Amino acid sequence: MMKKQISILLLGLLGVFSSYSQDTLQAVKVISKNKGLHKSLKITANTTLVTSKELLKAACCNLAESFETNPSIDVNFSDALTGTKQIKMLGLTSPYLMIAEENIPSVRGASQAYGLSFTPGTWIESIQITKGAGSVVNGYESISGQINTELIKPIGNIANASSLRSSPFLLNFYGSSDSRFELNTHFNLKISDKWTSALFVHGNARTGKNDMNDDGFLDNPLAKQINILNRYQYYNAEKGLVSFINFRYMNDKKQTGELDFNPNKDKGTTNFWGSEINTERFDVSSKVGYVFKDMPYQSIGFQNAFNTHNQESYFGLNQYNIKQSSFYSNLIFNSIISNTMHKFATGLNFTYDKYQEFVNVNDYSRFDNSVGAFFEYTYDNYDNFSFIAGGRVDNHNRLGTFITPRLHIRYNPWEKAVLRFSAGRGKRTANIFAENQPLFASSRSFNVLHTSGKIYGLDPEIAWNYGLSFNQKFIIFGKNADAGFDFYKTDFTKQVVVDLYTAPAIPGTHQVLFYNLNGKSFANSLQVDFNVEILKHLDLRTAYKYYDIQTDYLSGRSERPLQAKHRFFANLGYETHIIEKGKQWKFDFTYNWMGEQKLPETASNPVVDRLPQYSPSFSLMNAQITRTFSSVFEMYIGGENIGNYKQEKAILGSENPFGTTFDASISYAPIFGQMYYAGLRFKIK
Amino acid sequence: MRNLFLGMMLVVITLSAQAQEKKNKNAKHTIEVNGNCEQCQKRIQKAAFSVAGVKTAVWSIETHKLDLTLNEEKTTIDAVAKAIAKVGHDTENVKATQEDYDNLHHCCKYERQETNK
Numbered sequence: 001m002m003k004k005q006i007s008i009l010l011l012g013l014l015g016v017f018s019s020y021s022q023d024t025l026q027a028v029k030v031i032s033k034n035k036g037l038h039k040s041l042k043i044t045a046n047t048t049l050v051t052s053k054e055l056l057k058a059a060c061c062n063l064a065e066s067f068e069t070n071p072s073i074d075v076n077f078s079d080a081l082t083g084t085k086q087i088k089m090l091g092l093t094s095p096y097l098m099i100a101e102e103n104i105p106s107v108r109g110a111s112q113a114y115g116l117s118f119t120p121g122t123w124i125e126s127i128q129i130t131k132g133a134g135s136v137v138n139g140y141e142s143i144s145g146q147i148n149t150e151l152i153k154p155i156g157n158i159a160n161a162s163s164l165r166s167s168p169f170l171l172n173f174y175g176s177s178d179s180r181f182e183l184n185t186h187f188n189l190k191i192s193d194k195w196t197s198a199l200f201v202h203g204n205a206r207t208g209k210n211d212m213n214d215d216g217f218l219d220n221p222l223a224k225q226i227n228i229l230n231r232y233q234y235y236n237a238e239k240g241l242v243s244f245i246n247f248r249y250m251n252d253k254k255q256t257g258e259l260d261f262n263p264n265k266d267k268g269t270t271n272f273w274g275s276e277i278n279t280e281r282f283d284v285s286s287k288v289g290y291v292f293k294d295m296p297y298q299s300i301g302f303q304n305a306f307n308t309h310n311q312e313s314y315f316g317l318n319q320y321n322i323k324q325s326s327f328y329s330n331l332i333f334n335s336i337i338s339n340t341m342h343k344f345a346t347g348l349n350f351t352y353d354k355y356q357e358f359v360n361v362n363d364y365s366r367f368d369n370s371v372g373a374f375f376e377y378t379y380d381n382y383d384n385f386s387f388i389a390g391g392r393v394d395n396h397n398r399l400g401t402f403i404t405p406r407l408h409i410r411y412n413p414w415e416k417a418v419l420r421f422s423a424g425r426g427k428r429t430a431n432i433f434a435e436n437q438p439l440f441a442s443s444r445s446f447n448v449l450h451t452s453g454k455i456y457g458l459d460p461e462i463a464w465n466y467g468l469s470f471n472q473k474f475i476i477f478g479k480n481a482d483a484g485f486d487f488y489k490t491d492f493t494k495q496v497v498v499d500l501y502t503a504p505a506i507p508g509t510h511q512v513l514f515y516n517l518n519g520k521s522f523a524n525s526l527q528v529d530f531n532v533e534i535l536k537h538l539d540l541r542t543a544y545k546y547y548d549i550q551t552d553y554l555s556g557r558s559e560r561p562l563q564a565k566h567r568f569f570a571n572l573g574y575e576t577h578i579i580e581k582g583k584q585w586k587f588d589f590t591y592n593w594m595g596e597q598k599l600p601e602t603a604s605n606p607v608v609d610r611l612p613q614y615s616p617s618f619s620l621m622n623a624q625i626t627r628t629f630s631s632v633f634e635m636y637i638g639g640e641n642i643g644n645y646k647q648e649k650a651i652l653g654s655e656n657p658f659g660t661t662f663d664a665s666i667s668y669a670p671i672f673g674q675m676y677y678a679g680l681r682f683k684i685k
Numbered sequence: 686m687r688n689l690f691l692g693m694m695l696v697v698i699t700l701s702a703q704a705q706e707k708k709n710k711n712a713k714h715t716i717e718v719n720g721n722c723e724q725c726q727k728r729i730q731k732a733a734f735s736v737a738g739v740k741t742a743v744w745s746i747e748t749h750k751l752d753l754t755l756n757e758e759k760t761t762i763d764a765v766a767k768a769i770a771k772v773g774h775d776t777e778n779v780k781a782t783q784e785d786y787d788n789l790h791h792c793c794k795y796e797r798q799e800t801n802k
Contacts, residue, residue, distance in 0.1 A: 382730045
């Protein structure tokens with residue numbers, strides 16, 4: 001009886017730190033059914049939970065590559081040089097998402113471009129992906145969705161004790177045909193009966209030069225990264241206290257550009273075009289949670305995080321240096337009103353950011369701070385209806401004082417069906433340089449058309465997001481299946497438009513314009529899903545996505561660039577039975593079809609450097625085979641882009657990179673071609 | 686003088702009687718409630734919440750146990766058992782009437798022990 005009480009209490013405490021703390025208990029119960037992607041019938045918001053089982057299907061090296069088997073998130077390369085993967089949800093890029101780690105906003109500001117590649121895949125326990133407005137508890141910035149990553153806790157995952165990750169020692173080694181190598185080691189140590197600690201060390205390197213398309217430029221960068229996380233967990237069941245303290249250090253170096261570029265000789269010259277992006281980051285964060293005695297529904301949580309992020313980089317002759325110091329603090333109180341059908345969360349939030357930002361010779365240094373208070377009420381009739389209504393009021397030195405309302409409603413109309421509605425507002429500052437770094441690798445001149453606003457001369461971005469989704473589970477020919485749709489509409493009342501269509505006065509030259517939206521800008525997205533268990537252990541997931549995303553540019557209303565209107569996704573996964581000592585085979589295959597995408601203006605270039613108005617449509621395929629030899633050892637082998645589809649003319653003006661037609665930022669398909677990899681995971685129990 | 690003495694005795698007795706009756710605002714109780722499927726879980730929990738003073742109520746389909754937290758200043762475990770019996774589910778001490786049992790959804794019709802107390 002004592003053990004059961006303790007585990008319920010711990011679940012409750014861990015629940016304090018979730019943005020949907022009221023729903024977490026239900027989410028955790030659901031994990032034990034051992035599914036990779038979990039969509040619940042009972043959670044109020046449109047949240048999918050990606051568990052560690054899913055993350056092992058496609059050996060993902062870091063967080064940016066953890067979404068390959070998930071149809072809700074579109075993954076593509078941000079440019080032809082840095083090998084950075086960029087994600088989009090509902091057709092909008094990651095600056096419009098709130099990306100948090102254990103509910104502390106993590107990828108934002110300076111880390112917006114590469115931040116997802118700074119969390120190694122083996123550190124991740126689960127990812128919660130929420131479409132639409134999201135909760136007010138963590139902030140006001142999210143517009144199209146929220147992604148929250150939970151890292152492995154020293155004490156292990158209580159609900160899923162058989163997870164590959166809850167062990168005293170774990171080793172993972174990965175190597176690929178594009179000369180990329182990764183090594184992950186985890187150590188878990190029990191310090192006393194209340195303190196446990198974990199140390200994760202990650203290193204990766206790409207040592208070889210690849211130029212598969214013979215354009216004289218590296219297809220992916222030479223790279224080195226070291227990443228260390230040390231966490232301590234304090235857990236005292238009798239007192240109802242749980243606490244985490246984390247220390248993290250990361251150093252990442254990338255070098256890209258022409259094959260013959262030598263940083264020591266050619267940096268800052270026009271001998272050869274090259275780029276280096278060096279980032280160093282240090283984080284300290286802590287969380288303290290207290291559950292009131294005998295009241296598992298009432299708790300207080302206090303989160304604090306401090307980090308410094310320093311990026312020094314250059315792209316040819318363009319220099320970009322940004323150093324950001326941030327402090328974030330959040331105090332949350334959770335309780336009920338008369339009984340657990342009525343829950344609420346309320347609290348205070350404080351953020352401070354100091355930016356030292358230099359674009360060539362221009363100094364954009366500044367500081368931002370905000371203080372806010374929030375309140376969120378959840379009603380759940382424990383039957384077929386629940387809703388979450390939240391609001392917050394914030395005062396920000398650049399955004400002013402404003403209110404952020406959010407609403408989520410869930411209704412189960414009949415057996416095994418769920419209907420969800422959400423609406424909410426988001427407001428943010430657009431960090432135009434940090435978010436559009438790929439554009440530095442081009443001949444474009446950067447022009448900001450306004451000077452009166454508080455953010456680089458521009459105004460804040462404000463958008464309303466509305467969504468409706470429906471899902472029905474059913475049985476077809478005796479097999480489990482489900483089908484549904486998601487429809488979301490994002491309306492920008494204010495936006496910073498990044499214009500790649502307007503050509504400057506001098507023909508043959510290029511620019512990027514930043515200006516406040518004058519007119520309409522919206523993103524409508526529709527996703528239709530069908531999933532079925534074809535045979536026992538053979539699962540098929542399919543999804544069709546339609547995007548209608550248009551903005552009023554100076555040159556008129558147009559689709560946004562590099563966004564396909566139609567996309568199709570399918571994933572087939574097969575596992576054999578687990579036989580004696582844990583032996584198992586797993587097979588996974590993913591297929592993506594991308595429709596044509598509108599491309600930025602290149603008509604004024606000479607013919608050899610011209611792209612069509614629309615890219616061709618194409619298909620991509622990934623596959624992986626995993627062999628589990630026992631409960632402590634497994635190996636995997638796989639391929640990405642096995643169809644070897646490459647973008648023609650990946651880099652415009654590659655013969656003359658310091659000329660007026662050079663552009664490495666127009667990336668609509670993979671640059672590298674087929675890539676094969678292999679790895680192993682070993683743990684000690 | 687004697688009245689004063691009697692009056693003080695009365696006060697002392699009342700005070701000590703109250704001191705013995707410390708009510709727990711977060712009392713935990715577990716009772717066994719008979720039922721079958723998810724429909725029953727919803728009905729049992731709804732019935733428990735309908736009683737003012739019940740803070741949490743979780744009924745397990747496997748173990749048939751209903752875990753409650755209630756405010757003893759506002760209600761008692763018997764009041765909750767009666768509310769649950771009213772919607773057709775038997776508990777250890779309070780049985781549902783035949784009429785209320787017959788009103789149950791067919792998947793919920795659990796086996797009743799033939800003990801007519």
